[in-house]
Every structure is written in C-alpha cells, then in structure tokens.
Amino acid sequence: MISVGLVDDQVLIREGIARLIEISGAATTAWQCDNGEAALTELRRDPVDILVCDIRMPGMDGITLLKRLRGEGNPQPVLVLTTFDDHQLFLDALAAGANGFLLKDVSLEKLMHAIETVAGGGFIAEPRLVSQATTGIDDAPPTDPEILSNKERDILKLAAGGLSNREIAAVVHLAEGTVKNHVSNILAKLNCRDRTQAVLYAIHWKLL
Structure with a gap:
C-alpha cells in the first residue's frame, strides 16, 4: 500500500x-x-x-x-x-x-x-x-530508441528528481566525476543545453 x-x-x-x-x-x-x-x-x-x-x-x-x-x-x-x-x-x-x-x-x-x-x-x-x-523538435529521437544506456536513463531519472551529481553518485554507487561524465554524455546524445531540457526531450521521446 x-x-x-x-x-x-x-x-x-x-x-x-x-x-x-x-x-x-x-x-x-x-x-x-x-x-x-x-x-x-x-x-x-x-x-x-x-x-x-x-x-x-x-x-x-x-x-x-x-x-x-x-x-x-x-x-x-x-x-x-x-x-x-x-x-x-x-x-x-x-x-x-x-x-x-x-x-x-x-x-x-x-x-x-x-x-x-x-x-x-x-x-x-x-x-x-x-x-x-517541446514544440519544434522531431517526434523521433535523433538516432534510435536505445540512444541512452540503462545507466544513463537511471542517472537522468535521478537528475529529473533534482538530485545533484554528488547525490546521484551516492545512489548509483559511482564516483561524482563519473556521474558528471554521464550527464555530459546524456546532454550531448540528446543535443540538449541543460538537465531540464534533457528531461523534457526524454519524456517527449519516451526514453524515461
């Protein structure tokens, strides 16, 4: 319950x-x-x-x-x-x-x-x-539905919840620098300028 x-x-x-x-x-x-x-x-x-x-x-x-x-x-x-x-x-x-x-x-x-x-x-x-x-962006992801790895999806979900890189690192048991690199990769893959835009795009493309 x-x-x-x-x-x-x-x-x-x-x-x-x-x-x-x-x-x-x-x-x-x-x-x-x-x-x-x-x-x-x-x-x-x-x-x-x-x-x-x-x-x-x-x-x-x-x-x-x-x-x-x-x-x-x-x-x-x-x-x-x-x-x-x-x-x-x-x-x-x-x-x-x-x-x-x-x-x-x-x-x-x-x-x-x-x-x-x-x-x-x-x-x-x-x-x-x-x-x-998200008006003006394509309906399909830039490459394919598996553009984000499972680890990247997990990190993006935590970022969507407002957690900092340090807090995410504690949850997923990775070094803070590693999480920072994952976030940078997510932004690059989705061609986004920041976390909020990445979350929006991921929702739009049903990646989360």
Whole structure:
C-alpha cells in the first residue's frame, strides 16, 4: 500500500483527491496539509512514499517546497497536481525537481498510474504540456530508441528528481566525476543545453 501526503490549500479538492486515493485500494492518504511549510513538518513526523502537491498555495508554494526538499538533498518523490494549464509552471516544476506533473482534471485511473509510477521511482508528465514545451523538435529521437544506456536513463531519472551529481553518485554507487561524465554524455546524445531540457526531450521521446 502506497502512503501519500496531500498538500493543497483548497479543502474540497484535497479531500476529493483523498477519497479517490482510498477508492483505488492501491494507496492510502497518511496526512493532509494546506502549504509547503506544514508539509515539511509532517514529513519529518510521518514520512510517506509520495507527496501529491499543488503549485500555488499561500505561504510556501509547491515550487518552493520542491526547492527546499532538493536543497536538503531529499529525494522525496513529488507529484505536482495543478489546475493551471501553463507550460512555464511545468518547466519551473521540472527545474525545481518534480517527479511528475499532471492537471487536476485527471481520471482516477490516470491519477493512480501517476502515483504508482512516481512512488516507484519513475517519471510522468501531462502530455499536452510536454508537447507545448517541446514544440519544434522531431517526434523521433535523433538516432534510435536505445540512444541512452540503462545507466544513463537511471542517472537522468535521478537528475529529473533534482538530485545533484554528488547525490546521484551516492545512489548509483559511482564516483561524482563519473556521474558528471554521464550527464555530459546524456546532454550531448540528446543535443540538449541543460538537465531540464534533457528531461523534457526524454519524456517527449519516451526514453524515461
């Protein structure tokens, strides 16, 4: 059973999501709160498998919460749910270290698939926002579907979660310099300027 922490300032929406999660039978809501600061407190008291978090909230918002977690080296899986169909917010969430990004009009099936994917170490994003953010690139990878090795995919997933090279090195049991070389290779293979763009392209090409 996946344990979920819900962070949303709108009580009706938060409780509605909690009910959907309970209906699924695959997860349970461990606690709820209405801002990022409260979520940090709850996490210290009662760790969960995944945070399902809004972006725009009074006090500490979702982006700031992500930055605080990643700044502390915390790889806590975070799925962002928002009502705002805004690809810049999507990019900001990715850059801050979100592991998933969906709009709140999702079906129960799609929500639970996202929760299971992100809690399991995967990455997921709203397809139309990915399309907006990757307008103008080819639909197919530059060479072939196996352009990234399994190790490079693992490293890119961790980078997508906001981990630094040093933190990634500790997870995958490699030297920090080796991880840095892998990241450079990933950017070169995908012809990307930075990690956020590499994550976007990898999602678009279904490499993650």
